[in-house]
């Protein structure tokens with residue numbers, strides 16, 4: 001990973017990016033296999049989510065993802081069977097890395113939240129593990 005952009009990765013898998021700003025405003029760069037550790041095959045964004053709605057509720061077999069709240073904020077519940085954690089995404093300067101074995105649920109979306117997701121694989125419904133019992137069978141060693 002490029003040290004120029006990377007300040008640190010903490011144990012919650014948050015990458016803090018450097019902001020390349022000047023008097024005109026801010027600019028942040030994300031490069032595949034550099035800022036984030038995979039090829040980016042797919043990009044999507046989630047927005048207009050009602051505050052009381054909880055989304056996600058799955059893990060994956062292969063897909064790695066990077067989540068960035070480019071506007072507003074939301075929370076992410078993570079569970080990799082070793083430990084559970086809540087992460088607040090409230091800045092476009094924070095990138096949350098999700099491994100396939102991170103069960104995740106997103107919630108507490110602010111009205112203006114735009115959650116950008118960079119994914120390592122093309123969309124494949126077969127790559128989703130939506131049943132927590134199955135998730136435990138797949139990932140408990």
Ligand code: T46
Nearest residue numbers: 042044046055056057063065067104106117122123124
């Ligand atoms: C994830 C979290 C962070 C597609 O057709 N293609 C796509 O690439 C995606 C991502 C979704 N869809 C369809 C499948 C569903 O009919 O869009 C609909 C909503 O998807 P889903 O219910 O999976 O949305 P979330 O917010 O629960 O989860 C999404 C991603 O699917 C998932 O990979 O990790 O965001």
